[in-house]
Amino acid sequence: METLVYKRPESLLKDGHFTFCPGCGHGVVLRIIAELLDEFNLQKDTIAISSVGCSIFLEKFFNLDVAGASHGRSPCVATGVKRCKPDKFVFTYQGDGDAATIGFNETIHTACRGEHITTIMINNTNFGMTGGQASATTLVGQVTTTTPAGRKAELTGYPLHAAEIISKCDGTAYAARVAITSTKNIIQAKKAIKKAFEAQINGLGYGFVEVLAACPTNWHMTPVESVEHIDKVIETVHPLGVFKDITAQENK
Amino acid sequence: MAKVLVKGNEAIAQAAINAGCQCYFGYPITPQSEIGEYMGEHLPEMGRVFITAESELASINMVIGAGTTGTKAMTSSSSCGIALMQEALSAMCCAEVPGVIVSVMRGGPGLGNIAPAQGDYFQALKGGGNGDYKIIVLSPSTVQEAIDLTYRAFHIALKYRNPVMLLADGVLGQMMEPAEFGEYPYKDPDVTQWALDGANNRPARNIVSLHMPEGEMEMLTNRIFKKYEEVAKNETTYEDYLLSDAKLVLTAFGSVARVAKAAVKRARDKGMKVGLFRPVTLFPFPDKDLHDTAKKANMILDLELNKGQMLLDVRSAVFGACPVEFYGRPAGGLLTPDMIYNKIAELYAKLENTTKTEAGVR
Ligand SMILES: Cc1ncc(C[n+]2csc(CCOP(=O)(O)OP(=O)(O)O)c2C)c(N)n1
Ligand code: SF4
Ligand SMILES: [Mg+2]
Numbered sequence: 078m079e080t081l082v083y084k085r086p087e088s089l090l091k092d093g094h095f096t097f098c099p100g101c102g103h104g105v106v107l108r109i110i111a112e113l114l115d116e117f118n119l120q121k122d123t124i125a126i127s128s129v130g131c132s133i134f135l136e137k138f139f140n141l142d143v144a145g146a147s148h149g150r151s152p153c154v155a156t157g158v159k160r161c162k163p164d165k166f167v168f169t170y171q172g173d174g175d176a177a178t179i180g181f182n183e184t185i186h187t188a189c190r191g192e193h194i195t196t197i198m199i200n201n202t203n204f205g206m207t208g209g210q211a212s213a214t215t216l217v218g219q220v221t222t223t224t225p226a227g228r229k230a231e232l233t234g235y236p237l238h239a240a241e242i243i244s245k246c247d248g249t250a251y252a253a254r255v256a257i258t259s260t261k262n263i264i265q266a267k268k269a270i271k272k273a274f275e276a277q278i279n280g281l282g283y284g285f286v287e288v289l290a291a292c293p294t295n296w297h298m299t300p301v302e303s304v305e306h307i308d309k310v311i312e313t314v315h316p317l318g319v320f321k322d323i324t325a326q327e328n329k
Numbered sequence: 330m331a332k333v334l335v336k337g338n339e340a341i342a343q344a345a346i347n348a349g350c351q352c353y354f355g356y357p358i359t360p361q362s363e364i365g366e367y368m369g370e371h372l373p374e375m376g377r378v379f380i381t382a383e384s385e386l387a388s389i390n391m392v393i394g395a396g397t398t399g400t401k402a403m404t405s406s407s408s409c410g411i412a413l414m415q416e417a418l419s420a421m422c423c424a425e426v427p428g429v430i431v432s433v434m435r436g437g438p439g440l441g442n443i444a445p446a447q448g449d450y451f452q453a454l455k456g457g458g459n460g461d462y463k464i465i466v467l468s469p470s471t472v473q474e475a476i477d478l479t480y481r482a483f484h485i486a487l488k489y490r491n492p493v494m495l496l497a498d499g500v501l502g503q504m505m506e507p508a509e510f511g512e513y514p515y516k517d518p519d520v521t522q523w524a525l526d527g528a529n530n531r532p533a534r535n536i537v538s539l540h541m542p543e544g545e546m547e548m549l550t551n552r553i554f555k556k557y558e559e560v561a562k563n564e565t566t567y568e569d570y571l572l573s574d575a576k577l578v579l580t581a582f583g584s585v586a587r588v589a590k591a592a593v594k595r596a597r598d599k600g601m602k603v604g605l606f607r608p609v610t611l612f613p614f615p616d617k618d619l620h621d622t623a624k625k626a627n628m629i630l631d632l633e634l635n636k637g638q639m640l641l642d643v644r645s646a647v648f649g650a651c652p653v654e655f656y657g658r659p660a661g662g663l664l665t666p667d668m669i670y671n672k673i674a675e676l677y678a679k680l681e682n683t684t685k686t687e688a689g690v691r
Binding site (some may be wrong): 090119120122123124126127133134135136138141142143144145146147150153154155156157158159160161162165167182183186190191 | 351352376380382383384386387388390391392393394395396397400402416417420424432445526527528529530533534535536537538539566
């Protein structure tokens, strides 16, 4: 008997190939998103908003309608799309540079307005695409191309905790930070993204999931070392957790 | 429909509503805040979208979102607010996203002041955005024309899938004038061939502005510039006021053209052959028509509320066909009919003298 071990989700393109570096976190998350869109039967009813970063070519991976946004502005583009097409599923896919640095104002206001959209933010604690400069989420002590001696709090302050801040916005229905460092974590991550999607589908408000993801190239680590680094170091600064889930509060 | 007494900013807002504008995204700034206030009052009760965005960066990017779905949307702002939109305007031209932007100019540079001015001609026409692109710019000089051009802006934004800017100034925005709304006179094109609404029964689509493969961006830019030629062919508009026998031709856009007209009338009463050439579309600029006008004239006098911005387009259109003079005041200084009349009289006297001398030499 034959067992189906791999099936390409409808929401991914047939001839699409991920162009990420080996061990990069982006591919895993894009795949999770595609699987969930299939599960919710949303492939034909979704508009994805791409952002500026290593994941910019969403239209080359997803079998979905895609609108491109300038750096940091995909929540605004998503707002415009969703307000015009309230029956469609709309999500932004952003990096930490995009959603938490240049575009954090937009992220917060989108949350406060309670827009019925979902944001997936890939936090690799640096500007991956431009060569690994420090971003707002970079850890104190982290070596990047702009902090070669490690980020010094006296000079550049402290990392921004996006999911926690977004959870404080009244329009946020769901906010969580997850990692994709183990099968267990990947299952958790998928659960969280599913919850955030449901928040939109059920008209509850803004959903935000921050995914800690590896950038082995700019971290100058192997893929295996990168995963260990996330679990042992990054999670002590950017802890995993669900910071807001209005459905859980309702159930209490 | 009967004429009503209406303020410029409110006329623009009501015209946008009549034109079928489904969404307004904006951030307050004098002298155009009435547009947002009017939209905030009326759009929600009509079931349409009104958002006070977190910034002008946000408002124009919300317009982009709406535009990618083929929905009519607009934003409005002034000077420094429009400055914040430049990256997005360039992206809209590249990705061919329609949208209407109302720019009600105030005095600048910097925060400047809130007096009427025309210092943002370059901002609108020469852009602060990156790369080769053009936005279509319409320049009303009366409240009636503000209504008519707002209608036209929504139509041609969809027709050419390009941002269209209505460039007004504080005088027009704040002035009350009788005007008639009439009905939206255009039949808009079908957007279903390109708009994003989910890949249902068709392949997935995208509307993006990044094109990395070698040669792709060059091809796209050339194609878009072909489209601009089409825009120039179909849309170029100007007003001819007493030009047929004019020796001295004034050029002016927007509210200054009204003052210029009053001065031309007075000069005509005194027997001076003076006329006014008023571009209504600033891009496409009526350069061929202005050149033909200049060939028959002895001098052009360009009038602007700035240090000489449209002047560059006037000179390039005239292309040496006759001398071009400039008279303007920047940053909130106004030109009165008296000031313009005196300038006309001074230049006209010079013209008469040179024509006489030339005749003497001959
Ligand atoms: C307005 C603007 N500023 C800067 C850039 C250059 N830029 C491109 S990608 C990028 C960083 C993206 O980092 P992030 O969002 O974390 O995504 P990653 O590549 O790490 O996944 C920057 C700064 C740009 N494209 N636009
Ligand atoms: S640079 Fe980093 S984020 Fe970008 S593809 Fe490579 S590993 Fe991924
Ligand atoms: Mg990053």
